[in-house]
Amino acid sequence: MKTETPSSLRSVTTSTPIEDILAIVAEDGGVIIKNFLSADQIARFNADIEEPMAALAPGSTHALEMIADFHGANTKRLTNLVTHSKTFREEILEQDLLHVLCDATFLEESGTYWMTTAQVIEIGPGNKAQMLHRDLENWYPFIGMGPSGPEVAVNFMIAFTDYTEENGATRVIPGSHRWDDFEDRGTPADTIPATMEAGDAFFYSGKTVHGGGANVTADQYRRGVAFALNPGFLTGEEAYPFLVDMEIAKQLSPRVQRILGFRSQYPIGSPGLWQVDYSELGDYLAL
Ligand SMILES: O=C(O)CCC(=O)C(=O)O
Numbered sequence: 001m002k003t004e005t006p007s008s009l010r011s012v013t014t015s016t017p018i019e020d021i022l023a024i025v026a027e028d029g030g031v032i033i034k035n036f037l038s039a040d041q042i043a044r045f046n047a048d049i050e051e052p053m054a055a056l057a058p059g060s061t062h063a064l065e066m067i068a069d070f071h072g073a074n075t076k077r078l079t080n081l082v083t084h085s086k087t088f089r090e091e092i093l094e095q096d097l098l099h100v101l102c103d104a105t106f107l108e109e110s111g112t113y114w115m116t117t118a119q120v121i122e123i124g125p126g127n128k129a130q131m132l133h134r135d136l137e138n139w140y141p142f143i144g145m146g147p148s149g150p151e152v153a154v155n156f157m158i159a160f161t162d163y164t165e166e167n168g169a170t171r172v173i174p175g176s177h178r179w180d181d182f183e184d185r186g187t188p189a190d191t192i193p194a195t196m197e198a199g200d201a202f203f204y205s206g207k208t209v210h211g212g213g214a215n216v217t218a219d220q221y222r223r224g225v226a227f228a229l230n231p232g233f234l235t236g237e238e239a240y241p242f243l244v245d246m247e248i249a250k251q252l253s254p255r256v257q258r259i260l261g262f263r264s265q266y267p268i269g270s271p272g273l274w275q276v277d278y279s280e281l282g283d284y285l286a287l
């Protein structure tokens with residue numbers, strides 16, 4: 001059911017009770033978590049990725065215009081953050097709130113979850129707004145299931161610079177995760193900006209309509225990390241076990257190894273996925 005768009009998104013802190021955070025997400029489709037990362041973590045992550053970001057050209061290499069547009073003409077997208085950033089692999093992936101929210105979202109319904117992508121999205125001056133979409137569209141059959149389908153993706157959009165309406169803050173349609181028809185992606189007029197300070201994160205459902213905002217500034221770069229997870233029965237966007245060196249993987253905690261695909265997945269109703277000879281992948285890899 002469609003309702004009128006509120007004028008702003010609600011926000012919580014990292015000490016807000018988990019049930020209260022989830023209640024807002026159930027109602028609005030997303031919530032801003034203030035100070036999800038500290039100023040120090042933001043500075044160290046930005047330093048970790050300085051070199052690979054500088055080496056990266058903006059725009060998409062994709063031949064299909066629609067997909068290239070989705071990626072953004074003056075947008076840089078940096079993947080493989082596990083390898084590029086010690087701060088990402090040792091601290092951001094270990095944020096307890098991340099695991100608690102994902103446990104609460106996925107365990108009962110799906111049994112397991114893993115990371116689907118973690119990418120820097122830096123929207124540069126002049127980049128137009130991204131098309132509105134729901135992240136669950138990556139997994140086509142769930143569009144048809146609409147609001148009653150399972151949660152197949154959650155995203156932590158972490159701000160690494162301030163997010164303003166002018167520099168391309170993510171546009172969101174609160175309540176669109178409850179619309180009857182997921183072929184309906186709303187219109188830009190229905191959206192509001194997820195304005196944030198560096199360190200805040202916008203935590204949202206894969207059912208919620210959103211898109212990167214237009215950057216109408218002359219010289220500002222909006223830097224965020226889209227860090228998304230899905231149930232272990234779905235194929236992720238990025239093939240992390242092929243990207244991350246085994247020596248790095250061995251130093252990670254078991255829960256982080258699991259969400260990166262270095263351990264087997266045990267979705268509800270399944271005797272196990274992502275195994276080796278029907279045994280635990282982590283044992284095979286001697287983790
Ligand atoms: O950059 C943003 O604000 C949103 C990006 C996004 O939604 C996506 O690439 O799926």
Ligand SMILES: [Fe+2]
Pocket residue numbers: 133134135210211
């Ligand atoms: Fe998205």
